[in-house]
Amino acid sequence: MKPQTLWKVSLVLWGLGLLFSSGASAYELTGQDWTYQTSPMGEDWSVCTSSMPSSGSARTKDGAYEWNYSFFTFTFGADFTGCSSYPNYDGTNQADYGSGLGASTLAETTWYYTISTGDILECDMRFSNTFTWYTGTGTPASNQYDWWSVAAHEMGHCLGLAHEPDITTPKPVMYPTFAAGEVRRVLTSDDTAGRNAIYGAACASLAFASKAPSLVASLPAAIWLALPILFVAAWKLSLKRKKGAADGRSGRM
Numbered sequence: 001m002k003p004q005t006l007w008k009v010s011l012v013l014w015g016l017g018l019l020f021s022s023g024a025s026a027y028e029l030t031g032q033d034w035t036y037q038t039s040p041m042g043e044d045w046s047v048c049t050s051s052m053p054s055s056g057s058a059r060t061k062d063g064a065y066e067w068n069y070s071f072f073t074f075t076f077g078a079d080f081t082g083c084s085s086y087p088n089y090d091g092t093n094q095a096d097y098g099s100g101l102g103a104s105t106l107a108e109t110t111w112y113y114t115i116s117t118g119d120i121l122e123c124d125m126r127f128s129n130t131f132t133w134y135t136g137t138g139t140p141a142s143n144q145y146d147w148w149s150v151a152a153h154e155m156g157h158c159l160g161l162a163h164e165p166d167i168t169t170p171k172p173v174m175y176p177t178f179a180a181g182e183v184r185r186v187l188t189s190d191d192t193a194g195r196n197a198i199y200g201a202a203c204a205s206l207a208f209a210s211k212a213p214s215l216v217a218s219l220p221a222a223i224w225l226a227l228p229i230l231f232v233a234a235w236k237l238s239l240k241r242k243k244g245a246a247d248g249r250s251g252r253m
């Protein structure tokens with residue numbers, strides 16, 4: 001092999017390496033979104049406040065509003081009681097408070113979408129009632145989980161973002177785990193870049209306006225699919241498990 005050929009090969013490999021490394025360190029998309037709508041998200045959420053901690057509804061809205069900009073807006077109808085089951089494809093984007101999530105899951109978002117197009121049709125969200133929540137706007141105590149931060153994360157899933165585990169300084173809203181006492185309410189540049197990758201950058205209104213809505217109504221109703229993504233409190237719980245294991249080795253039961 002001529003030296004010139006070797007140089008070309010090594011350049012190609014270096015280029016591939018750059019591609020892979022940059023792909024692993026940026027926002028992740030779910031592949032489903034609301035871009036088929038003229039003004040995403042185009043329909044209200046409703047918070048079911050039955051048994052929900054006081055101000056849980058207000059902090060759910062605060063979390064959602066973090067994402068709002070020219071090309072995507074979360075909006076809310078009136079709060080209500082008498083929640084439907086979670087999740088439930090019933091035409092209401094419902095956020096509620098209840099049981100049935102995993103032991104280490106703080107909250108969960110389920111979205112229904114058309115498989116062939118990735119058009120999201122409905123989101124449902126549940127906050128687990130097995131944790132101690134902070135629903136204020138200040139600083140949570142070390143044993144409290146910040147509702148506002150978790151709401152911002154869950155709403156990111158509804159918008160079309162998956163978890164971003166690779167960036168830690170600072171951790172994006174879409175980072176997959178969350179500790180008690182932590183606050184992560186404000187979008188980082190990675191969160192914003194992910195949102196803008198789906199719905200458009202704020203300065204590119206002409207490019208965004210050229211997107212045409214696709215034909216959701218013509219697709220058969222049998223192809224809806226629920227796809228839950230969990231926001232887990234793995235950090236705190238893994239500490240608990242480690243402590244338990246140490247107790248076991250010292251002979252205590």
Ligand SMILES: [Zn+2]
Pocket residue numbers: 153154157163176229230231232
């Ligand atoms: Zn999540």
